[in-house]
Amino acid sequence: MKAQVETRKKCVVVVVGLLTALLGGCAHESGSGDGALSNRLAKETSEDEGARPRARRPDSFGINGDCAIRPSTTQPVPAPAEEDGGARWTPSTREHWTNALAGYHGAVTALNQVAIGRERGVFVNYLVGVHNKIHPIFTDSYLEWLTSLPPADPRNDLSRTTLVELVIEQDGTISNLGVVCSSGNEDFDIGVLDAVTQAAPFGTPARVTLSSDDKLYVRWWFSRHPVMGCSTINARAFRLALDAPPDAGAHGAP
Numbered sequence: 001m002k003a004q005v006e007t008r009k010k011c012v013v014v015v016v017g018l019l020t021a022l023l024g025g026c027a028h029e030s031g032s033g034d035g036a037l038s039n040r041l042a043k044e045t046s047e048d049e050g051a052r053p054r055a056r057r058p059d060s061f062g063i064n065g066d067c068a069i070r071p072s073t074t075q076p077v078p079a080p081a082e083e084d085g086g087a088r089w090t091p092s093t094r095e096h097w098t099n100a101l102a103g104y105h106g107a108v109t110a111l112n113q114v115a116i117g118r119e120r121g122v123f124v125n126y127l128v129g130v131h132n133k134i135h136p137i138f139t140d141s142y143l144e145w146l147t148s149l150p151p152a153d154p155r156n157d158l159s160r161t162t163l164v165e166l167v168i169e170q171d172g173t174i175s176n177l178g179v180v181c182s183s184g185n186e187d188f189d190i191g192v193l194d195a196v197t198q199a200a201p202f203g204t205p206a207r208v209t210l211s212s213d214d215k216l217y218v219r220w221w222f223s224r225h226p227v228m229g230c231s232t233i234n235a236r237a238f239r240l241a242l243d244a245p246p247d248a249g250a251h252g253a254p
Contacts, residue, residue, distance in 0.1 A: 061219045061236055062163045063110050067181035070161045071234045073225040077158065089145035092194050094186060100193055101186060104178030106165040107240065108217055114239045119208045123237040126209060127218070130202045131232045138195035138222060139229040146191075146224070155188045160224040162192045168216040172201035180219065192222045195230075211240040 060069040094101065116123060146155050163181035166174055177196060179189050205216040221234035228234065 061108070061221075062106065062165075062180040063108065067163065070163075070181070071221045071223055071228055073159045073161065073223055073228060075225060075227045078226060087141045087144035087148070089142055089191075091187065092190055094190065097190055097193050100178040101182075101189060104165075104180065106178065106180045106219075107167065107176075107242070108165065108219060108238050112240045112242060114211075114241050116239060119206075122206050123209055123239075124232075126203065126205055126216070127232050127235050127237055130199075130218070131230060131235070133199040133202055134196060134230050137199050138192070139226070142191050142195050143224070143226055143229060154185045155191070155224065157185070158225045160185060160188050162189050162222045164192060164196060164220055164222065166196065166218040166220065168202060168205060168218065170204065170210070170214055172203050172205070174200045175215065183224070188224060195222075196220075209237060209239060211238070212242045213240075 060071075146153070149156060160183035161181075162179060162183040165176075165178055165180050167176035169175050174197065177193060179193070182189055183192075209216050211217060217238040217240055219236055219238070220230070222230050223234070
């Protein structure tokens with residue numbers, strides 16, 4: 001338990017700092033209520049009406065199959081916490097995730113994304129809620145369990161990052177999940193898929209976040225690095241036009 005608490009504290013500090021840099025201080029305002037973050041982001045967007053919301057490079061989320069640009073894994077590694085018996089984890093088999101691992105075709109493309117605009121804060125708030133359910137399972141359980149394995153185990157390569165695409169229904173359940181960019185090790189990828197699945201269902205997505213098929217599309221980088229882990233800085237939600245002419249100039253959120 002002590003190890004989990006220490007890891008979570010370090011991750012929270014890093015995540016808050018990164019969100020602050022990304023959202024211009026909005027991470028600190030979130031403590032005063034969900035509305036503060038949404039209002040701040042809406043104000044920033046409305047000040048320049050018609051301008052597209054700021055976004056990270058689209059190729060960093062596997063758009064068009066480009067997996068070359070990945071999250072940084074060079075952050076200092078926290079000192080090991082006091083041993084508390086370790087976490088338990090039972091990985092799924094490769095057969096269980098065959099369709100999600102090999103040849104998964106993501107729904108998000110460069111041409112079907114709809115601009116988020118002033119609703120960007122709503123997307124951000126939802127991703128924070130999803131993270132709150134994933135973190136205890138992925139970081140506190142799965143990554144903690146990996147520390148009990150030999151350092152030479154391929155899953156303990158701190159540079160490993162896996163990009164997955166989640167399709168979330170209106171009731172918060174996952175209807176589709178797959179690996180867009182592999183870490184290079186199927187066993188680590190399976191751990192990511194297991195953790196995300198165990199964390200579901202999530203909250204009910206707001207209507208404005210849903211795509212034309214009434215689903216919410218999310219891409220999320222998961223890192224073996226204990227600091228980055230499942231940080232929301234490496235997650236983006238998308239609103240797609242799947243039954244209408246594509247908008248080539250749109251971006252995902254946040």
